[in-house]
Amino acid sequence: MNKIDVDQMENQKKTAFKNIQSGSKYQAGLVIRPIENGTVIDHITAGEALNVLRILGITGSTVERISVATNVISKEMGQKDLVKIENRELAQQEVDRIALIAPQASINIVRNCVVIEKSVVSNPEELVGVVKCPNPCCITNANEPVSTKFYVRQSVLICSYCDWHIEKNIHSYIL
Numbered sequence: 108m109n110k111i112d113v114d115q116m117e118n119q120k121k122t123a124f125k126n127i128q129s130g131s132k133y134q135a136g137l138v139i140r141p142i143e144n145g146t147v148i149d150h151i152t153a154g155e156a157l158n159v160l161r162i163l164g165i166t167g168s169t170v171e172r173i174s175v176a177t178n179v180i181s182k183e184m185g186q187k188d189l190v191k192i193e194n195r196e197l198a199q200q201e202v203d204r205i206a207l208i209a210p211q212a213s214i215n216i217v218r219n220c221v222v223i224e225k226s227v228v229s230n231p232e233e234l235v236g237v238v239k240c241p242n243p244c245c246i247t248n249a250n251e252p253v254s255t256k257f258y259v260r261q262s263v264l265i266c267s268y269c270d271w272h273i274e275k276n277i278h279s280y281i282l
């Protein structure tokens with residue numbers, strides 16, 4: 108290969124990369140087709156899309172029509188995941204759970220092909236009945252009629268009853 112070919116190839120690579128970066132032809136939204144009605148969860152932390160589905164109770168045998176894109180190039184985040192769910196709008200409790208594992212996620216509600224509501228998830232200061240306490244001796248694990256309650260301090264959850272700290276694998280404790 109001579110020098111000119113190599114230069115040309117480099118230029119093509121650069122242009123393709125620029126396109127991806129600017130989102131022109133390879134825009135994340137186009138990775139999977141637009142939906143008519145439902146919810147688009149965008150800006151999910153890369154690698155968490157399947158946990159988002161789990162939180163929403165979506166398994167291989169549920170009836171929803173879902174599109175999932177993982178490790179999509181994102182200008183803001185480097186990489187992100189994306190989930191589209193047709194004919195379903197999320198409840199606030201579901202949004203709170205998603206916030207725990209994807210703090211940058213944005214929720215778009217689509218009706219008749221128009222985004223009618225766009226919201227960014229926000230981590231609540233307290234979570235009641237959302238996360239199970241990992242401490243077997245915690246009163247919330249003692250068959251008492253007590254809802255779990257956690258304080259949220261940055262990315263750490265602290266049980267209000269036994270002071271147990273959850274710092275990692277939060278998704279595996281979500282009720």
Ligand SMILES: [Zn+2]
Nearest residue numbers: 240245266269
């Ligand atoms: Zn506890």
